[in-house]
Amino acid sequence: MYKVTLKVRNQQFEYNCAPDQTPLRAARNEFIPFPTGCQRGGCGMCKMKVLEGKYEQELERSHEALSNEELANGFALACCMTVKSDLDIISAADYENQLIKDSLEKAK
Amino acid sequence: MTRVMRLGRVELNVLNLDKSVEYYTKVIGLEETGRMGNSVYLKAWDEFDHHSLILTKSNKAGLVHLAFKVETIDDLAYYERKIEEFGCTTTRISSNTRLGEGEAVHFILPTGHHCELYHEIGFLGTAVGTRNPHPWPLGMKGIAPHRLDHLLLTGDDLKTVTRFFVEVLNFGQSERVVTEGEEELVGSFLFTTNTSHDIAFVKGPDAKLHHAAFGVESLHDVFKAADLLSMYEVPFDVTPTRHGISRGQTIYFFDPSGNRNEAFAGGYMAFRDMPTITWDASKIGTGIFYHRRELSESFMKALT
Numbered sequence: 001m002y003k004v005t006l007k008v009r010n011q012q013f014e015y016n017c018a019p020d021q022t023p024l025r026a027a028r029n030e031f032i033p034f035p036t037g038c039q040r041g042g043c044g045m046c047k048m049k050v051l052e053g054k055y056e057q058e059l060e061r062s063h064e065a066l067s068n069e070e071l072a073n074g075f076a077l078a079c080c081m082t083v084k085s086d087l088d089i090i091s092a093a094d095y096e097n098q099l100i101k102d103s104l105e106k107a108k
Numbered sequence: 109m110t111r112v113m114r115l116g117r118v119e120l121n122v123l124n125l126d127k128s129v130e131y132y133t134k135v136i137g138l139e140e141t142g143r144m145g146n147s148v149y150l151k152a153w154d155e156f157d158h159h160s161l162i163l164t165k166s167n168k169a170g171l172v173h174l175a176f177k178v179e180t181i182d183d184l185a186y187y188e189r190k191i192e193e194f195g196c197t198t199t200r201i202s203s204n205t206r207l208g209e210g211e212a213v214h215f216i217l218p219t220g221h222h223c224e225l226y227h228e229i230g231f232l233g234t235a236v237g238t239r240n241p242h243p244w245p246l247g248m249k250g251i252a253p254h255r256l257d258h259l260l261l262t263g264d265d266l267k268t269v270t271r272f273f274v275e276v277l278n279f280g281q282s283e284r285v286v287t288e289g290e291e292e293l294v295g296s297f298l299f300t301t302n303t304s305h306d307i308a309f310v311k312g313p314d315a316k317l318h319h320a321a322f323g324v325e326s327l328h329d330v331f332k333a334a335d336l337l338s339m340y341e342v343p344f345d346v347t348p349t350r351h352g353i354s355r356g357q358t359i360y361f362f363d364p365s366g367n368r369n370e371a372f373a374g375g376y377m378a379f380r381d382m383p384t385i386t387w388d389a390s391k392i393g394t395g396i397f398y399h400r401r402e403l404s405e406s407f408m409k410a411l412t
C-alpha cells in the first residue's frame with residue numbers, strides 16, 4: 001500500500017493506493033471527488049501534476065489529454081498510471097490556480 | 109426536393125487499432141468490412157452500405173470526420189453551391205480516397221468539425237438480406253445495434269451551426285435548449301430522417317466529440333448492453349436511464365480511446381412540420397437525464 005496525498009478542488013485528501021490500482025480508482029473507492037471522465041486516457045479530465053513520488057504513466061494515451069511536454073514536466077493521467085511509491089499529487093486545475101496565485105503574490 | 113438521407117458514416121481517432129477493433133466488433137458487435145492504411149472499416153448488421161464507422165489510428169482520440177449520404181449524385185453539386193453561398197469553403201474528395209467510397213464534398217462546420225456529403229459507397233447488404241429475411245441474424249455478437257444512430261458534438265456558436273443545418277442542408281430542429289430570455293442557444297437537436305435527432309450540438313469547445321450513438325431496438329436491449337459492458341469491464345459514464353429530450357432510453361460508456369459511445373433506443377418520430385420543443389437551460393438536468401434530474405461532471409466535461 002502506498003500513501004497518496006492529493007490536492008483537488010481546493011481541498012486536501014490522503015488515501016491509500018494498492019500497487020495494482022490507479023490513484024484515480026483508489027480515490028473513488030474512498031468517495032474522494034477525483035475528476036473522472038473516460039478512464040481510458042482519452043479526455044484528460046484526470047490530469048494532475050506529480051509533486052513527489054515514483055510512478056509509471058501508461059504511454060498509450062491521447063496526446064491532446066497529456067502531451068509529451070507535459071509528460072516530461074511531471075504531469076500524468078491518474079486513470080492510466082501505476083503508483084511506485086508514496087505520492088504527492090495536485091490536480092492540473094489546482095496546480096494552475098496555485099501558479100497564478102504564487103505569481104500574484106510575488107508581484108506584490 | 110433534394111434531401112440529405114442520413115448520417116452515413118463517422119470516422120473516429122483511436123489510440124490502439126487492435127484494441128479498438130476488438131472492442132467495436134466483440135463488445136459493440138459491428139462487423140469488420142475492410143482495412144486500408146491505418147484505418148479499419150465497420151458496419152452494423154442491419155446496415156447495407158459498406159461501412160458506417162471508420163477507426164483510424166492516431167495519437168489522440170476524437171472525431172476525424174462525419175458524413176451524410178445524399179439521395180442522388182447530382183445533390184452533391186446542389187449542396188456544394190448552397191454550402192458555398194452560406195460562406196463555407198468546399199473541396200471535392202476524390203473517389204477511393206477511403207475504402208469503398210465515391211466522391212465526396214468536404215467542408216468545415218461552423219463548429220469546426222470536418223463534414224462531408226457523399227452519395228456513392230459500396231453496397232454489402234444487411235446480414236439478413238432482402239428476400240424473405242429473418243428478423244435478426246443468428247450468431248450476433250455483443251450489443252449488436254441496428255445502425256449508427258446519431259452524433260452529439262460540442263461547439264461555441266450553436267445558432268450559426270443550427271442555421272447551417274436548417275437553411276443549407278434542409279434539416280429540421282426537433283428540440284433546443286435556451287438560456288433565460290432565449291438569449292443563448294446551448295443545445296440544438298437536428299434531424300433529416302424521422303428520428304428525433306441525427307446530429308445534435310451542445311455548447312462547449314469547438315471541434316470536439318461528445319458521443320457517437322448506436323441504435324438498438326428497446327429498453328431491454330439498452331439494459332442488456334449494460335450487462336455486456338459490465339462483463340467486459342467497459343467504463344460507464346451513465347447507466348440505463350431515459351432522456352427527457354427525445355424521450356429515448358440510453359446508456360453511455362467509453363471506447364478504449366475514451367470516445368464516448370451511447371446505446372440509444374426509442375425516442376419519438378420526428379416530422380418536418382413538427383413544432384420545435386424548447387427546454388429552459390434551468391431544466392437541462394431533466395432534459396438530459398429524466399430520472400436523476402441533474403447533470404454529472406463527467407457527462408459535461410469528458411470530451412474527445
Ligand code: FES
Pocket residue numbers: 035036037038039040041042043044045046047065077078079080366410
Ligand atoms: S479520465 Fe479521461 S483521461 Fe483519465
Ligand SMILES: [Fe+2]
Pocket residue numbers: 258259260319321370372
Ligand atoms: Fe445521444
